[in-house]
Amino acid sequence: MKGRLNKGETVLDLLAGEFSEAKIALNFSTPLELLVATILSAQCTDDRVNRVTPDLFKRYRSARDYAEADQAELEAVIKPTGFYRNKAKSIINCCRKLLEDFNGEVPDRIDELTTLPGVGRKTANVVLGAAFGKNAIAVDTHVKRVANRLGLTDESDPERIEMDLRRIIPEARWTEATMIFILHGRHTCTARKPKCANCAVRSYCDYFKKELQDE
Numbered sequence: 001m002k003g004r005l006n007k008g009e010t011v012l013d014l015l016a017g018e019f020s021e022a023k024i025a026l027n028f029s030t031p032l033e034l035l036v037a038t039i040l041s042a043q044c045t046d047d048r049v050n051r052v053t054p055d056l057f058k059r060y061r062s063a064r065d066y067a068e069a070d071q072a073e074l075e076a077v078i079k080p081t082g083f084y085r086n087k088a089k090s091i092i093n094c095c096r097k098l099l100e101d102f103n104g105e106v107p108d109r110i111d112e113l114t115t116l117p118g119v120g121r122k123t124a125n126v127v128l129g130a131a132f133g134k135n136a137i138a139v140d141t142h143v144k145r146v147a148n149r150l151g152l153t154d155e156s157d158p159e160r161i162e163m164d165l166r167r168i169i170p171e172a173r174w175t176e177a178t179m180i181f182i183l184h185g186r187h188t189c190t191a192r193k194p195k196c197a198n199c200a201v202r203s204y205c206d207y208f209k210k211e212l213q214d215e
């Protein structure tokens with residue numbers, strides 16, 4: 001555990017030097033916009049979501065607008081993000097619940113956010129960290145891969161990975177760690193053929209050490 005504690009902070013410091021501008025890639029200006037954009041980002045690139053949201057956010061400005069939306073119309077706007085039928089349903093149901101239980105406002109607590117249909121811990125933590133400025137670790141596919149390869153966790157379940165990372169990374173850096181691991185996973189520690197030769201943290205990486213041994 002102590003080794004992981006030190007390693008967690010060390011790799012974060014090294015990667016922070018590389019990604020000084022680490023911030024969420026989804027465009028938004030309110031918690032509701034980020035919540036909707038995060039739902040749309042499932043199985044879709046952030047770039048594609050960002051191409052759809054300017055028009056979407058102009059048409060639908062409040063939780064009530066989405067809750068009372070015509071599903072076919074909403075589907076047509078979000079279609080380029082894929083899985084648009086399910087996403088439209090999720091957004092409408094989520095916003096109905098916002099109206100019913102939260103006066104149309106996005107709550108800023110994880111236990112409340114995760115009561116919303118279609119909102120799991122990952123989405124809730126993205127909203128908490130990026131829209132509310134709270135300390136939150138969101139485990140997406142990149143965070144999961146990077147944490148596993150570096151040996152910061154042995155878990156495969158995202159919630160367990162989140163708990164491991166919460167233990168080894170200082171709370172004030174949870175949101176920063178999420179952004180940095182996502183960028184590292186996108187640019188260097190890619191799913192296929194990670195660019196280990198160019199990786200700033202390779203000397204701390206379990207995956208890299210194992211690859212060297214296997215050669």
Ligand code: SF4
Nearest residue numbers: 189196199202205208
């Ligand atoms: S050394 Fe390779 S596997 Fe390890 S974190 Fe860097 S890119 Fe990923």
